[in-house]
Amino acid sequence: MAEEEQEEKKKNWFWPKLDDEASAVDAAKSGAVGGGMLVLGLLLPIAFYVFSGDPVVYDYETSGGFYLSQGIQILVAALLTWRVWVQKGFVAAILLFAWVAIEVSLKLTTGQLNPGWMIAWFFALLSLLHSIRGHWKLRSLRRAPA
DSSP: OHHHHHHHHHOOSSSOOOOSHHHHHHHHHHHHHHHHHHHHHHHHHHHHHHHHOOOSOOOHHHHHHHHHHHHHHHHHHHHHHHHHHTTOOHHHHHHHHHHHHHHHHHHHHHTOOOHHHHHHHHHHHHHHHHHHHHHHHHHHHHHSOO
C-alpha cells in the first residue's frame, strides 16, 4: 500500500519529479506538445487562406512575403519540435520556450487572446518548461559515471 501511495505522489502532472531516466525522458518529450501547438498556430493563417480563399494579408504586394516568412517559421518550429521529441534538443527546448513566450506576450498586448487560448498557451509553456527540466536531467544522468 505504501508503494502505491508513493507512486501516486510521483505522478504530479503539474510539476513532476524527475528521479530517473524514464521520468526525464517523459518530461523532455512533453515539450513537443508546446512546439506542436506553435506549429499549428503558425499554420492557421495559411489554412484560413487555402480553405476560404480570403487572404489574411490584404496588401497583395506583400502577401507573398508574409506566406513565405510564415512557411519558414513553420519549418523552423517543426525542426525544433522534432529535436525536442528525440531528446536531442536542450537548446531547441529553450528556443521554443522563448518563442512561445514571445508569441503569447505579443498576442496578449494586441488583444488576440481569449481566456480559452490563454489556458491552452499556459499549458504549452508549462510543457516546454518541463521539457527544459527533462533535458537538463537527461544531460546530468548521461554524464554521470556508472
